[in-house]
Amino acid sequence: MKIKEYIESGILELYVYGALEEAESKEVKKKIDLHPELQAEVEAIELALHRLASGTASYLPATNYAKIKAQLFKNNQPKSKIIRLIPIIGYAAGLSLFVTLSGIFYVENQSVKQELKQIVNSKERIELENERLVSLEQEYQSKIDFLTDKNTKAILLPGQGNYQESFAQAFLNTSDNKVVIDLKGLPEAPKGMVYQLWSLELNPLTPTSLALLEPPTGNNFVSININPNLTTEAFGITLEPAGGSATPTLERLYTLGKV
Structure with a gap:
């Protein structure tokens, strides 16, 4: 297996997004375990998704922030928990984007699989029809050779x-x-x-x-x-x-x- 071509195929992204079927996912996992280069690529993809999730947090105006703070601390909870509000919101937004992307990739992956299946079926039908036509041509030629034989x-x-x-x-x-x-x-x-x-x-x-x-x-x-x-x-x-x-x-x- 050529590592570079395998990475460029995009299958590792589908694996990380969870867009592969169970059997395909298991097969990719085996390859990742065998090849450190693939493991490193998967970690890089996961890191990029994490950064994407962290970077998608919406800016909170001061008035909105004060309302959220009041709601969180109405039961006199420790103040230190405020500092995790924005990362949590950012992570939630990133997770939403991740789920959306996973759904898109899954649908596209299924569509590609269906198209490939149709192409394979069409190819098989064409090959069978070609075999039939070749057989008929041979049969007709055999008859012509017999009928036109001088004997x-x-x-x-x-x-x-x-x-x-x-x-x-x-x-x-x-x-x-x-x-x-x-x-x-x-x-x-x-x-x-x-x-x-x-x-x-x-x-x-x-x-x-x-x-x-x-x-x-x-x-x-x-x-x-x-x-x-x-x-x-x-x-x-x-x-x-x-x-x-x-x-x-x-x-x-x-x-x-x-x-």
Whole structure:
């Protein structure tokens, strides 16, 4: 800890004024006990306050002084106690000023703490938002790299049977053994149902389930790793009960497209 910087920070004044919270005050007290320079600075601040208190006594005109004297000595108290009247008044005035200053410093200290807390919270929110945006940018860039790769093939999956208005798009990369399905052409699956993607070998017709198509909220794309040893001649999407089916329900075949 740099003693000079600590003194110049103003925290010792707040400590003397009693404007610090209990935990902070205890921490400052520990530092004062460890460093004689800080103890000397605290004593200097206390001395300055004492002088301030002594110097703020109001001048008493002779008539007022006589009234106070008569009041004090109406019970024949010893005369010697008169000499402490003005210092007591001065000390009271100084104490009043001290209390006022302490209140001001305390309010300002609390205000500064609140502002600092708000700044820290804002900084944390900005950092979190920045992390989210960086993650999104990386995700989008990864998709762009995949879709524009020379080994990626785009395959349209038109609507079938009673679902002519439906469609989907498959992006197959046999080098990466990955397929990305764009589901924006499919209606939202009814409650308790889910779309299921099938790899189809056509002769004889052999379906193999690849995945349940449940894209993240606000996202139409589902990325799926495929078995490199799997023969895929077409992709089909059916609507199945939640959890999927072992074999496709052809009555609910929404889209089909040859590779």
